[in-house]
Amino acid sequence: MEPFIRRGGVEEETVHAFFRRRFGEEAARILADAMVAGSSGGWPQQLEVDSFQPLLRQWEQQHGSVLAGLLRQPAVRGAPFSGPGTLADGMDSLPHALAADLGDRFHGGSPVEALEPADEGWKVHYRGAYASNTIEVDGIILALPAPACAALLAPVSDRSRAILESIPYASLSLVQIGYDARKWRASARGFGFLAPRSEKLGVLGAIWSSSLFPFRAPPQHGLATVFLAGKGGPYGDPYSDKILVERSLDAMRKVHGPGLEVELALVGRAPAAIPQATRGHRRRIDRLQHDLCSLPALALSGSYLDGISLESCVRSGQDAVVGLLDRWKSSPEAN
Numbered sequence: 001m002e003p004f005i006r007r008g009g010v011e012e013e014t015v016h017a018f019f020r021r022r023f024g025e026e027a028a029r030i031l032a033d034a035m036v037a038g039s040s041g042g043w044p045q046q047l048e049v050d051s052f053q054p055l056l057r058q059w060e061q062q063h064g065s066v067l068a069g070l071l072r073q074p075a076v077r078g079a080p081f082s083g084p085g086t087l088a089d090g091m092d093s094l095p096h097a098l099a100a101d102l103g104d105r106f107h108g109g110s111p112v113e114a115l116e117p118a119d120e121g122w123k124v125h126y127r128g129a130y131a132s133n134t135i136e137v138d139g140i141i142l143a144l145p146a147p148a149c150a151a152l153l154a155p156v157s158d159r160s161r162a163i164l165e166s167i168p169y170a171s172l173s174l175v176q177i178g179y180d181a182r183k184w185r186a187s188a189r190g191f192g193f194l195a196p197r198s199e200k201l202g203v204l205g206a207i208w209s210s211s212l213f214p215f216r217a218p219p220q221h222g223l224a225t226v227f228l229a230g231k232g233g234p235y236g237d238p239y240s241d242k243i244l245v246e247r248s249l250d251a252m253r254k255v256h257g258p259g260l261e262v263e264l265a266l267v268g269r270a271p272a273a274i275p276q277a278t279r280g281h282r283r284r285i286d287r288l289q290h291d292l293c294s295l296p297a298l299a300l301s302g303s304y305l306d307g308i309s310l311e312s313c314v315r316s317g318q319d320a321v322v323g324l325l326d327r328w329k330s331s332p333e334a335n
């Protein structure tokens, strides 16, 4: 039926309302919930669709249907890998490689404590070998989570501080389960599963890490990564490691059948890790970017701006650089 539903929707429509309008109540309750919970730890009733996944609205507008848009998606060309990607030594090898490229211009252990507008740029006060260190710079890109940006911008723009502080973050917990693949009947092929909350599995979903990336486990062994709501955030869930592991195993057995013999169970926590683009998010971010124009050259980059995927974060970094360069090019001194 979806292709026959007319275009529509209200401004700042939530993911839940979008799915209900186009696919019906059941799809909104199950599909939208599984998508939102599994990828962001959030709630489809709170997130706005244009920020969560702008393609959904684009497909509706351009093709009159989400399904038609999905089917007409061109194959991605020029990507370094096709399908899901990872880095062999873990994702943190990306920032480490970038830091290594900078050589001794990278100062990792020197947290910035305050920013102060200067004649032509900023004074940056940071903690270093001496009590107070200051450098003067032409411009700044803040690639920090929203709360850390809010703290640094509070003395210079109360409106920016308020917008940044209003962005809620969800926490995630992860349980890595290693098992003997010869003893478990479940076929670990494919991606994994997302769990709508209505299924009451107690987990958000799981991926077959060793099926997607075989080097993640030794031959004949498997590795699954289970995602659960985490502790400490606004959507927090305060559970011990033991309970998180039990819940994860319980969910895996319910979904894939009995016989899972665990060889390894590791718990990880990502507190306040995923920003939640709640209703009105895009409007607030536009206002924030507008406010920053009244300050000396300063740009923002990060997952709370235009999307949480690594790809979106990299794009926001590129946008920040281009924004600063454009600003300098159009400044009176440049002409």
Ligand SMILES: Cc1cc2nc3c(=O)[nH]c(=O)nc-3n(C[C@H](O)[C@H](O)[C@H](O)COP(=O)(O)OP(=O)(O)OC[C@H]3O[C@@H](n4cnc5c(N)ncnc54)[C@H](O)[C@@H]3O)c2cc1C
Pocket: 111, 112, 143, 144, 145, 148, 172, 174, 270, 273, 274, 301, 302, 303, 304, 307, 308, 309, 310, 311, 313
């Ligand atoms: C468990 C989990 C799994 C994920 N899986 C995927 C995935 O499979 N694919 C995908 O595309 N995306 C995934 N994401 C999302 C993606 O990883 C994040 O959205 C992205 O890494 C965020 O990048 P960022 O630069 O905005 O923030 P961060 O990577 O959090 O960088 C912010 C940096 O600021 C530093 N910082 C914080 N406070 C201060 C301060 N006061 N002073 C100085 N520095 C500070 C932090 O130490 C950190 O280095 C996942 C996220 C999580 C939590």
